[in-house]
Amino acid sequence: MFHHFHDDGIHTKGQGSIDKDDFYKIINFIGRNNILDADIFYEKFKKNKLRNNEVCLTFDDALKCQIDVALPVLEDLQIKSFFFVYTSMFQGKVDNFEFFRYFRMNYFENVDEFYNNFYKVLNYDLKSFFEKNRFIIEQTKIKFPHYSISDIKFRLVRNNFLTKRQYEEIMFLMFKEKQFNPYDYYKNLFFEKSDLQTLNKNGHLIGLHSHNHPTHLEKLSYDEQKNEYVRCLSLISDILNKPKDEIKSMSHPCGSYNQDTLQILKNLGIELGFKQIMSIEPEKGMKKVNNSYLEVARQDHADILRRMN
Ligand SMILES: [Zn+2]
Known part of the structure; x- marks a missing residue:
């Protein structure tokens, strides 16, 4: 695949x-x-x-x-x-997910810098959320070994902690900050x-x-x-x-x-x-x-x- x-x-x-x-x-x-x-x-x-x-x-x-x-x-x-x-x-x-990926990969030094920026905009203490989901994180790592733990945590926040709308709002704020215009890349993607x-x-x-x-x-x-x-x-x-x-x-x-x-x-x-x-x-x-x-x-x-x- x-x-x-x-x-x-x-x-x-x-x-x-x-x-x-x-x-x-x-x-x-x-x-x-x-x-x-x-x-x-x-x-x-x-x-x-x-x-x-x-x-x-x-x-x-x-x-x-x-x-x-x-x-x-x-x-x-x-x-x-x-x-x-x-x-x-x-x-x-x-759907915006391909734009989000492109943005994440091209507008930051590395993916961890993206995650850090994202959590900064989200501005919420996720410690207990991650603690509560420790088992799920471990299981996901077994199921998808090519993901890093920070990838898995980010996906968990994106998919389970936030609603789609909340997630998109954060991303759009970040787009603005970096002056990223997704439809410029439509044909390339x-x-x-x-x-x-x-x-x-x-x-x-x-x-x-x-x-x-x-x-x-x-x-x-x-x-x-x-x-x-x-x-x-x-x-x-x-x-x-x-x-x-x-x-x-x-x-x-x-x-x-x-x-x-x-x-x-x-x-x-x-x-x-x-x-x-x-x-x-x-x-x-x-x-x-x-x-x-x-x-x-x-x-x-x-x-x-x-x-x-
Ligand atoms: Zn697919």
């Missing part, structure tokens, strides 16, 4: 991002021959014919850096992959429709990743979740000029889903869905890894990099 890439140009280095040399090395480490084209992976998966060593590559979030940095490598090695895209970006409006069309034309498989990319999709009602995936499916189908029933794959944004989600995806005719971690999540009713055809496990590239070193 891949997200961010960087180069020497407009795609600056950020947390967890890799460059094209890292990408080649990861592919080498996995073994080029073990990597199937997305359509072959899909066919073999459906027929239950996948061997233990056979994998595919997936790219989430329709990030422009994937087109500029990763795609040339895929073309060089002739690998066809899955691209899971959320579709609000094609309507000129996105996100796919355009033509990128999606090119990928499709070149044999990569485009799949769903919701419309707005909510952080906690599972907390939405059945109808709200349905709306997320129906909109995503119809926009992709429109952009690619491809019938809806030819779009068969998806990945869960932030790995968030529940039984409603799985039912909705089934009703939409999705036949292959990916999660974002390798471990079993009992709270989701999972009994094993690859619990169902809509819960296929993926390994984050950062974890593969760690194994290599």
